[in-house]
Amino acid sequence: GAVVSQHPSRVICKSGTSVKIECRSLDFQATTMFWYRQFPKQSLMLMATSNEGSKATYEQGVEKDKFLINHASLTLSTLTVTSAHPEDSSFYICSARDQESSYEQYFGPGTRLTVT
Amino acid sequence: GESVGLHLPTLSVQEGDNSIINCAYSNSASDYFIWYKQESGKGPQFIIDIRSNMDKRQGQRVTVLLNKTVKHLSLQIAATQPGDSAVYFCAENIGRNTPLVFGKGTRLSVIA
Numbered sequence: 001g002a003v004v005s006q007h008p009s010r011v012i013c014k015s016g017t018s019v020k021i022e023c024r025s026l027d028f029q030a031t032t033m034f035w036y037r038q039f040p041k042q043s044l045m046l047m048a049t050s051n052e053g054s055k056a057t058y059e060q061g062v063e064k065d066k067f068l069i070n071h072a073s074l075t076l077s078t079l080t081v082t083s084a085h086p087e088d089s090s091f092y093i094c095s096a097r098d099q100e101s102s103y104e105q106y107f108g109p110g111t112r113l114t115v116t
Numbered sequence: 117g118e119s120v121g122l123h124l125p126t127l128s129v130q131e132g133d134n135s136i137i138n139c140a141y142s143n144s145a146s147d148y149f150i151w152y153k154q155e156s157g158k159g160p161q162f163i164i165d166i167r168s169n170m171d172k173r174q175g176q177r178v179t180v181l182l183n184k185t186v187k188h189l190s191l192q193i194a195a196t197q198p199g200d201s202a203v204y205f206c207a208e209n210i211g212r213n214t215p216l217v218f219g220k221g222t223r224l225s226v227i228a
Contacts, residue, residue: 042124046215109159
């Protein structure tokens with residue numbers, strides 16, 4: 001149980017375009033989902049917290065107009081990277097918290113974004 | 117031995133030896149801690165967790181030790197195997213309904 005999926009697993013896009021990444025909780029309902037970004041040889045850095053039906057809360061330094069997050073249902077959150085630039089190339093990982101739990105977070109497999 | 121690379125420190129151990137990976141966490145108010153294993157190109161994989169009211173917890177081949185006095189967490193892996201080679205992260209929760217905050221990570225390299 002507690003499986004989180006991400007789609008796509010890897011994507012290449014051209015500079016200036018937008019790309020959407022989906023995060024789904026497959027066998028549980030997630031009131032809260034989190035988006036992390038990981039650059040090579042570095043740790044996971046929290047970008048934002050999204051709660052179903054409300055606006056996401058962004059971490060300091062993360063542009064909310066560039067990284068659009070939508071959490072329209074209890075099993076789906078999306079991250080859209082708008083007007084992507086090469087410096088946005090990174091590994092994006094989502095996690096979901098079961099609405100029954102206050103602590104456990106279940107992580108997706110990650111999405112490798114490459115902006116050319 | 118242990119060495120510090122550009123971003124991630126690396127711990128090299130011989131197959132069959134025990135590994136100890138250390139983590140200094142940041143917030144004295146944190147009450148829940150998790151160790152994750154991450155293989156290249158994959159998401160973090162849960163290994164073991166511990167709550168702040170405990171100082172030791174054991175799993176299969178792994179033990180987590182928590183020292184709240186010095187804000188230190190360690191992961192011990194017994195009889196390290198080549199499949200244990202990965203990057204290991206500690207993560208902390210400051211309270212209920214807050215996101216996990218990740219430490220810097222340590223790369224474990226097992227020498228066969």
